Amino acid sequence: MDVDEILTGLYRESGRQNPYPWYAALHRHGPVSAIAPRPEHRAIGVVAGGYDLVSQVLRDPAWSKQAPPGWQEQEILRTLQSSMMFVNPPDHTRMRAVFAKTFTPRRLGALEPVIVRVVDAQLERMAEAGADGGEVDFVADFAYPVPALVMAGFIGLPEADLSWYRQRVDRIDEFLDVAGKTPQRLARANQAAGELRAWYRELIAHRRRHPGEDLVSGLVEALDSGDVELTEDELVSNLIVLFNASFVTTVYLFSNGLPVLLAHPDVVAALPADEELAGGCVDEVLRLESPVHFLARAAPEDTTLGGVPVRRDENVLLMIAAANRDPARFSDPDRFDPHRGGPPSLAFGVGPHFCLGAAVSRMEGRLALPRLFARFPRLAVTRTPTYSGSLFLRGIDKLFVSTGGQETA
Ligand code: HEM
Numbered sequence: 171m172d173v174d175e176i177l178t179g180l181y182r183e184s185g186r187q188n189p190y191p192w193y194a195a196l197h198r199h200g201p202v203s204a205i206a207p208r209p210e211h212r213a214i215g216v217v218a219g220g221y222d223l224v225s226q227v228l229r230d231p232a233w234s235k236q237a238p239p240g241w242q243e244q245e246i247l248r249t250l251q252s253s254m255m256f257v258n259p260p261d262h263t264r265m266r267a268v269f270a271k272t273f274t275p276r277r278l279g280a281l282e283p284v285i286v287r288v289v290d291a292q293l294e295r296m297a298e299a300g301a302d303g304g305e306v307d308f309v310a311d312f313a314y315p316v317p318a319l320v321m322a323g324f325i326g327l328p329e330a331d332l333s334w335y336r337q338r339v340d341r342i343d344e345f346l347d348v349a350g351k352t353p354q355r356l357a358r359a360n361q362a363a364g365e366l367r368a369w370y371r372e373l374i375a376h377r378r379r380h381p382g383e384d385l386v387s388g389l390v391e392a393l394d395s396g397d398v399e400l401t402e403d404e405l406v407s408n409l410i411v412l413f414n415a416s417f418v419t420t421v422y423l424f425s426n427g428l429p430v431l432l433a434h435p436d437v438v439a440a441l442p443a444d445e446e447l448a449g450g451c452v453d454e455v456l457r458l459e460s461p462v463h464f465l466a467r468a469a470p471e472d473t474t475l476g477g478v479p480v481r482r483d484e485n486v487l488l489m490i491a492a493a494n495r496d497p498a499r500f501s502d503p504d505r506f507d508p509h510r511g512g513p514p515s516l517a518f519g520v521g522p523h524f525c526l527g528a529a530v531s532r533m534e535g536r537l538a539l540p541r542l543f544a545r546f547p548r549l550a551v552t553r554t555p556t557y558s559g560s561l562f563l564r565g566i567d568k569l570f571v572s573t574g575g576q577e578t579a
Contacts, residue, residue: 228516235468
């Protein structure tokens with residue numbers, strides 16, 4: 171099977187549902203391969219799935235993010251291109267520094283009791299919903315609200331607006347998927363970006379008049395005092411991207427992770443009393459079932475990658491979820507092993523764009539998993555889970571469970 175056939179298989183509905191056989195085929199083909207032009211790939215001529223090569227490209231700041239042509243004409247692309255995630259130094263360094271400063275140990279420490287409170291409240295909701303022995307949607311009652319409420323509190327977004335907000339996030343994420351660049355999806359993403367921008371401008375004006383302890387208030391104050399090199403437009407773009415990046419990914423940490431964990435009853439039984447094990451489970455779930463499946467970087471010059479020629483400005487598709495199961499780096503790569511050790515997975519990326527919120531979602535997982543299984547030691551999946559259908563952000567978006575009675579303690 172050649173690499174183009176592998177990609178065709180991967181992008182089909184069945185491939186998105188279960189991409190792992192296609193990634194195994196990609197590894198058999200080699201760590202990096204040239205590919206034929208495809209309608210869904212703009213300027214991508216090479217695909218890499220080998221851990222070492224993917225990591226090498228991501229670590230090298232000379233391999234850059236590339237703006238799509240005509241980005242200035244589209245609200246969504248203007249938004250992305252004025253945020254840290256989509257730009258290169260020096261703008262990237264400048265913007266990232268502003269936000270990195272806000273993820274202080276003090277702020278992260280203050281988040282711990284907030285996470286515990288949010289988790290316990292959602293466990294209570296699950297207990298009520300499952301009290302009569304009925305099914306509970308783990309995504310609707312736990313995996314989605316936990317990160318959404320934690321991040322809304324951290325950033326300072328009014329909770330009442332979250333469901334309105336989520337619809338806009340979904341439209342942007344649909345556009346970001348590999349097959350998402352249709353005119354309809356672009357139009358929907360443009361509209362969502364415009365509405366979110368207006369919403370944030372109002373929030374900023376409000377926080378300027380009534381500051382609180384939250385991140386938006388802190389950033390507005392820093393902006394107004396001239397302490398940070400950021401325009402108000404850039405602040406809005408970065409807030410949109412920060413919240414988008416923070417919660418769907420963490421939703422999938424929980425929803426993709428639950429079936430994996432339930433397949434290991436010994437781990438589930440040990441989790442309530444073992445926070446270190448919880449940390450190992452979070453990392454291993456993210457390796458095995460990465461919420462983000464691919465990234466892209468453009469070559470700084472005509473060069474070769476693992477012997478494959480890459481032209482200047484040509485994009486390489488970096489399959490981080492495949493790299494996380496590279497048999498050359500992870501022995502028995504499809505096996506769940508929370509004590510695995512070894513190289514870190516690339517689920518949070520690596521290098522200059524390494525996930526700014528990795529510590530936040532790791533903390534959410536480490537605190538939530540022991541509490542979840544302490545409360546519901548007999549939790550069980552009752553139906554085949556359904557996936558979002560996106561490969562860029564791949565995750566379970568419906569997961570019915572029975573709570574199976576709970577510990578009365
Ligand atoms: C399990 C949860 C998460 C996963 C799997 C994840 C994954 C990633 C990945 C792969 C990147 C690298 C993008 C690239 O190199 O192009 C990234 C960047 C980023 N993430 Fe996360 N993320 C998660 C949670 C979060 C959270 C909770 C936040 C915010 C609190 C966050 C904020 C960001 C930001 C702002 C960036 C851009 C950093 C930069 O470009 O310098 N993420 N994330």
